[in-house]
Amino acid sequence: MSAHSGPAGFQAVRETNLGVVLRAVRELAPCSRAAVAAATGLNKSTVSSLVADLIARRLVRETGEGAAERRVGRPGVMLALDDRAIAAVGVEVNVDYLAVAAVDLVERELLRTHVPFDARAAGPDACARRIADTLTTVLDTPELRGRTVIGAGTAVPGLVDAPSGTVIRAPNLGWRDVPLRDRLTALLAEAGAVPMPVLVDNDANLGAVAEYRSGHLRGTPDLVYITGEVGIGAGVLMGGAPVRGATGFAGEIGHIRVVADGPECACGRRGCLEAVAGLGAVLRGAVPDLVPSGPLSGAAIGELVAAAAGRAEADDPVAVAALEDAGTHLGRGAAVLVNIVAPRAVVLGGHFVPLSPWLLPACRAALAEDAFAAESGGCRVEASELGLGAAALGAATALVDALDSGRLPLPAPAPEPART
Template identity: 50%
Template sequence: MRPVSSGAVDFIDVRETNLAVVLRFIRREAPCSRAEVAAGTGLNKATISNIVAELITRGIVVEVGASEERRIGRPAVMLTLDGRRFTALGLEVNVDYLSAVMVDLAERDVLTWHEPVQAAELGAEGCVVRLADLARRAMGEMARQHREVLGITIAVPGLIGTSDGEVAEAPNLGWHEFPLVDRFREQLDDSSVALSLDNDANLGAVGEYRRGALAHTQNLVYLTGEVGVGGGVIINGALMRGSSGYGGEVGHITLMQDGPLCGCGRRGCFEALVGIGSIIQQAAPDLAGSTAQPLTDLAAKVAEVARRAEAGDPRTTAALVRVGEWLGRGSAILLNLFNPQALILGGYFVTLAPWIMPPARRTLAAHTIAPNLGGCQVALSTLGFTAAARGGASSIIDAIDTARLPLPRSGSAAHR
């Protein structure tokens, strides 16, 4: 995706930027009239008329009839986003699954797939093959519907640099300095589609911000609840990345000196205390297997932990109380640092919420400096295991809205 120029721009750049400005306004206010778009964007009516006509020709905006509002003169024709032609695809690879979410230009769901896979066993190259196959199947489905995929964003639980398309480190997958975007493009064998890569927690936060139960909360923190524990942080409506793109690695905050070994090689990390691997090891050690081997069948094992807790097994319930207390301690650090309006817990935290959330809330309250959690609402994700993939699809739409990815033109490949 091309960055927006920070220097002088030519006429085409101005035109594309204005198109994006108008599109962004229509997304936010639809259905709306041309006059409302002009008033809301500050562009003159002639410019708006030309831009809207172009957006309609490109299949991005559609007229939806006259306004029902009583007014003098001819009723205004209302505009909204046209979701019939173009889509965006988000993919996620995690320790035990692949996910795909396709949305249209209005971010309405078009396709949602979730497939169990043992990613660590497949290795990086094997995962790319499976991921590219998933993408081709999704794009094939779009082609059958006469739709075009404008871009793909891939979510990975690991350290992702800002622009090189490389996974610097993904300890729970066993990946190191892996050029994922290059390998994926080779497997996909399609040079036309825009590709990008980001951390799963970052994209999970984007998914929550754009489409979650607390959507459009301007300041929120999203915590993944996987083998790895990552944090995505939204500040004033924008994702916090850090200077090199490595921000949000909250799972590797040290909470216990000489504590349990973490996948990163250090001890006592937040992730090592509350990640799903640690939960299974503490609550149901008979399900954990050898510590030298990656955990498999996580969903089934977490379901069994929940079953034992529901049955009142003392070892299981005591372990989940301890996990909840560490979850509260680690989360309090985030509330003290960022003072978010919302803390959203995802992944397997949702499944185990009846047992981990009461101690987590108590400990969180005890360790947060601000009264009443600083006004923070603690909530469980409603997006399930699609949050990161959904955020990936939304990031493509956001790139179009902000002119970092060019708007599709009329006569696109999907309609030739």
């Protein structure tokens, strides 16, 4: 992320430049090699060599018959991304579901699935096996068969050490120090899957990546995605990259205090945002008669959210007041984000989406009131249009992003390069 970094931060320049050219073709396609050279500042012979490499790896292809017909003089051969050869797969584990998404090189969705699954009841071992099973099944579907899968990304609602792929703590799943990447890699090998990089990251970070690359605010590099689950987390994207902080603990918006001497939070403090606007608090407030005491069971959440939305829709005053109250607290939290990191947008995701007609007006009003800069600091608050499983999509697109920026091993050149 830094313009200034020590020797360890220097990347192999050819890998980086392959990514630079891939990104330029993504932005400019259809485009000539000369246009890529102009946009990147690389010289033309370097661009030609890098493009040949990308074509051999089936990431870029030549195109442009149409352009040839319309132009006077020697037509330039045009370049485009090759969307036929690779796929990236993402899985999201959450308290109440498992979601899978796969995209191709142009980030078109190849498939998306959503399965109710009580991950907390299953525990980390059974959950890892279930993820690996799901992945091997997906790899064998017609949508992916024949494609090179560049990696499997996994989104987890908790604190993740991304470099090692270890889930340090996922309180709402009851996990601690689970080496998920290594476990999934071993399980996939046992199942006979082709070896591939496995990445693990926090679900809020990956939700933010999904909004940036695929959501209705696509192309907004400075945004925050707020997960609407039992826990509340924030994925803070600045300049298109997640802010992780020195320790990876960034984005813990759920545990800033928004109510002095408020209700007790699962973390042991009082008045945390999660304690007053997390799904547990929201549902207990909106449909108190339907919520059993004790921690919310993953299996029940979807139905309870639907019930809360249904009652609010029918103008039930208890439901409406509870949702507006949660919206106000979310707005106070959003204001803190705006004051500190000044995003262009805050996106409410997950189960907040069906509740957003009642959450959003109160949230926006509280943000406008609390933000220091005029007009909410130029920040919009909106509901995600990616639905549940945004983080699975983000896990897949993050792999494509890593490819673009030279941070992922590029697929090997094909024995017989496909050319148009």
